[in-house]
Every structure is written in C-alpha cells, then in structure tokens.
Amino acid sequence: GTSMQGFDTDTLTVKATASRNGYQYRCVITCGDGSQVLSDVATLSVIMPEAVITQQPSDQAAVSGGIAKFRVVASDAVSYRWQYRRNENEEWFGTSMDGYRTNVLTVSVTDGRDGYEYRCVITGMDGTQVISQPASLHVLQLVSQPADQIGAAGGKAVFSVAVSDADAVSYRWEYCRAGTDDWHNTSMEGYHTDTLVVAVTENRNGYRYRCVITDATGTEMITEPATLTVE
Secondary structure, eight states, X not given: OOOSBTTTSSXXXXXXXXXXXXXXXXXXXXXXXXXXXXXXXXXXXXXOOOOEEEEOOOOEEEETTSEEEEEOEEESEEEEEEEEESSTTSOXXXXXXXXXXXXXXXXXXXXGGTTOEEEEEEEETTSOEEEOOOEEEEEEOEEEOOOOEEEOTTSEEEEEOEETTGGGEEEEEEXXXXXXXXXXXXXXXXXXXXXXXXXXXXXXXXXXXXXEEEETTSOEEEOOOEEEEEO
C-alpha cells in the first residue's frame, strides 16, 4: 500500500526519484458488491540527467598569504571533486583544500603555487562525469618598490609601485612624518593608484611614503617605505 497523493482515487501522483527507478504500481479497485479487481502493473522509469556546467571556473589573482576561490556551477550535479596540477605538462592530482568536494574550492595562496591550475570533476545524476575547464592561480608579486625622491620645495615628487597584475588589486598610499613610526592615509594626488604625486614643501623633508596593496579577497601586502628629501 502507498500513501502517495491520490492513493485512494483513480489517479496516483508519484514523485520521481532515483531510488524509485523501476518501481511498479497497480490499483486495487473495490466494486459496490465488495468484490475486488486488480489493474495491470505499470512501471516507473526515472530518467537521470547528466551534469551540465553552466559556469566555468575563472582564473584568480591573489596576494601570497591570502586565499583564492575557484567556483564552478553545474546543473544536476550530485558530487564534486577538485584537482590541481603544477603546470600543463604534469598530470592532475586530487586536492584536499577547503571545499574540495563542493562547487567552491578555497586555495591557500603561497608563492610556490603561482601558475597552478585547478579543475573540477563533476558527477551527474546519471553517474557520468564531466570535467570543467582549468583555471589558473596567479600569485601577485611586487615588480618594483617605491624609490626615494629628492625634490625642491614648491615642486612635486612622484612615488610609484608596480604589481604583476595591476588590474587585480587596489592601492592606498600612506605617509609617516620624519622621526616617527605612525602611518597615516594620504589624500595626495593618485593616493588610490599605483602612482602618488606629493607636493614638496619644507615641512615634508624626511617624510616616508609606502603603498598598501589589497587583492580581491582583502589580503594586503605593503611596500617598503621611500623617503622624500626636500632641497
């Protein structure tokens, strides 16, 4: 006996699930005189769809010491298994990073993982597997540090920094007065870019400047300070 919707009517509604594939159903019909007749048996065949990737993982750029997240989106998926390889000439290995059995893999970013590739093996409801496209991890590096500057009062001094992937970070410049170790945000021209332009005044002699570089996950790296000498 079943308790599915309509079990005591002429129409039975069954929820199709993988476990019910091959289930058979029949109806016991009781007549007015109390006699019963059995219907023929009908079989439920559950069609199990394969997984379809609707969003591939994308390349990630992050600062060493931070994290990078690789995401895949798939329909009708029942399991995920992330893999990595060091370069395109190596074989793929299973990873045990956070989320390796979900659709989002979280990778601890280290200098040694620069150039690593990640992909996801997805199993569909039908048991077949589909593999995502690989996505690369790019560990952001400082290409150049700010350099000390000498300027004449009334002029301008320019401090700049270069990062291996400038589009993947944001910038915030800070200054420190001579003889102190207290850093403050500056609002000088370019303070949110890779190039800071400082108006040179006598009182800024010995001021130091540095840049706080932040990746998409909020992890920061700070440049070495550069000193302004006012002539």
